[in-house]
Amino acid sequence: GGCQDLSRVQSVADEVTKVKRSISREFHAGVEPAMNAPATFEAFLLLDGEKKITHAKDTKVPNAAIFTVNKEDHTLGNILMQQLLRDPQVLFAGYKVPHPLEHKFVLRVQTTPDYSPQEALSNAITDLISETSSLEARFRESLRERRDAVND
Amino acid sequence: MMRNIPLPYANAIRRICLNGVPVFAIDKVSVRENSSVMADEALAHRLGLIPLKTDLTEFKELKSVDTDHDTSKVMLILDLEESDATRTVLSGELTSEDRFVKPVSADIPIVVLAPGQKVWIDAYARLGRGTEHAKWNSANIAVLTETDEDEERILTVESTGALPPEQIVLSAVEELSNRISGFKELVSQVA
Numbered sequence: 367g368g369c370q371d372l373s374r375v376q377s378v379a380d381e382v383t384k385v386k387r388s389i390s391r392e393f394h395a396g397v398e399p400a401m402n403a404p405a406t407f408e409a410f411l412l413l414d415g416e417k418k419i420t421h422a423k424d425t426k427v428p429n430a431a432i433f434t435v436n437k438e439d440h441t442l443g444n445i446l447m448q449q450l451l452r453d454p455q456v457l458f459a460g461y462k463v464p465h466p467l468e469h470k471f472v473l474r475v476q477t478t479p480d481y482s483p484q485e486a487l488s489n490a491i492t493d494l495i496s497e498t499s500s501l502e503a504r505f506r507e508s509l510r511e512r513r514d515a516v517n518d
Numbered sequence: 519m520m521r522n523i524p525l526p527y528a529n530a531i532r533r534i535c536l537n538g539v540p541v542f543a544i545d546k547v548s549v550r551e552n553s554s555v556m557a558d559e560a561l562a563h564r565l566g567l568i569p570l571k572t573d574l575t576e577f578k579e580l581k582s583v584d585t586d587h588d589t590s591k592v593m594l595i596l597d598l599e600e601s602d603a604t605r606t607v608l609s610g611e612l613t614s615e616d617r618f619v620k621p622v623s624a625d626i627p628i629v630v631l632a633p634g635q636k637v638w639i640d641a642y643a644r645l646g647r648g649t650e651h652a653k654w655n656s657a658n659i660a661v662l663t664e665t666d667e668d669e670e671r672i673l674t675v676e677s678t679g680a681l682p683p684e685q686i687v688l689s690a691v692e693e694l695s696n697r698i699s700g701f702k703e704l705v706s707q708v709a
Contacts, residue, residue, distance in 0.1 A: 390550040393559050395543070395566025395641065396651050406650045418704045435701075441533045442697060444526040484705070491702040498695035501523065505691050509684050 409469045410437050421484070430458070430476035431483035439463060443471040449490040455481040520671045527694075528671055532660045534690040535673075537648025539656040541680040542570040542577075542592065542619050544641045551638040556629045564629070565596075565641050566653045568609050569622040569678040574689065576618075577645055592619045594641045601631045612641070619643060622679030656686050 399406060412418060416436055424430035435442070443461040450459035450473075458476035475483035520528055547562035554561070570592075577590050594614045598607065610624025629637060648655035659676040675683045 390548045390640070391558055393547045393549060393562035395545055395547050395562045396653060397563060398559075409649050410647075419701075438697075441530045441538070441694075442701065445530050445698070448524060448526040487705055488702075491698060491705055494698050495695070495702060497527070498691070498698055501527065502691045502695055505688060509688065512684075 404467075408437075412437055424474065424476070427476055429479055429481070429483065430474065433473045433475070433483075433487065434470060435473065436470045438471060439469060440471070443473065445494065446473060446487070446490060449494050450475060450486060452493075453486055453490060456486050459486075520673055521667075522669050523671070525671075528662055528673065530694055531687070531690045532662050532673060534693050535657050535660040535675050535686050537652075537655050538693050539681065539686055539689040540572075540574065540645040540647055541654050541656045541678075542572045542643045542645055543651075543653040544568065544570070544594065544643045545646065546642040546644075548640040548642075549638075550640065551636055553635045554629050554631050554637055555635075561629055561637070561639070562641075565612075565639075566651075568612075568626055568628075569680050570594075570614075570619055570643055571622055572645075572680040573616075573618045574681070574685070590644055592616045592643045594620070594643060596628070596637055596639050596641065598631070598637050600634050600636045602633055604630065604632050606630050607637065656681055656689075657683075 418437070419433055419435045421431050421433045424432050440463065443463070447459050447461045450456050455478045456475060457478060458474065461471050461473045463471045473487075475486055477483050477486050544562075544565045547558075547565055549558045549562070552558050552561060556564075577592070592614060594612045596607070596612050598611065607628045607630070608624060609621040609626035609628060611628075612621055614620040631637065646654040655678060657675050657677050659674065661674045663672050663674070664670070665672060673687070675686055677683045677686055681689070
């Protein structure tokens, strides 16, 4: 009677160890953000119902609009602003990141009366796209040249 | 060497070289056994920071936050015997299921084991960008300097080893053009 109980205890103990070894604890490979810090993916992913870009009219002066772009930073803002400044019909173009902890930027554009800020922004982006595609082509070309020079 | 490229462009490319290019890094660690003196999460943290060689042609990034899709994860295993003597576990002992995605260097120390201690973990690496966590930074240094010529600048990129520097710059340029094109569509919706 006693011997049987012992063997049963042993077999239960073996089962427990087997189960223990098959359970693994999962960890995220990085430091968990602080309790009140926003999730890191909020820097580039839009939240539910959040629009990427919204615009509002600036009533203080004519033909001016303020665009709010979410989940973007200086990388895009500066480029857009500089391109807008190259448009002769744009009277004012400026951007700012209202707060470093909030991932968005605000772009203010004012144009001449026969032109709208939305048009200006649209044209600026079209120009930028053509510039980037030519830039990409130039980069690939020079990389190819460098690779060929190294191989020779 | 960049010639006749506007400064905001060059700077945008520099910024994206640092943290906009997707790179592999360990993200989820499943600890099966850890009898070392290092806490599980500390071990997981160290594993996350190991730079992994990245292959951008085969793997795609995930668009959503939930990371349960198979084709974009690579599993690495650290399965060690109980050690006889005190030794340092180096990154070379991580075995990867993919022949290309593995630690950049085999000499990165992970944890020190005393006799009788054992570590057995499954780690899952996925593609991510430096904006989400610094372990996904593709470059350590990206500097833009001026030269004596007009409109000429030099972009110097030092990679972590995950991607070759030329690949980083190329991916950065692609990423920039993707961002701008994606933006164009949204603007047309607003206007």
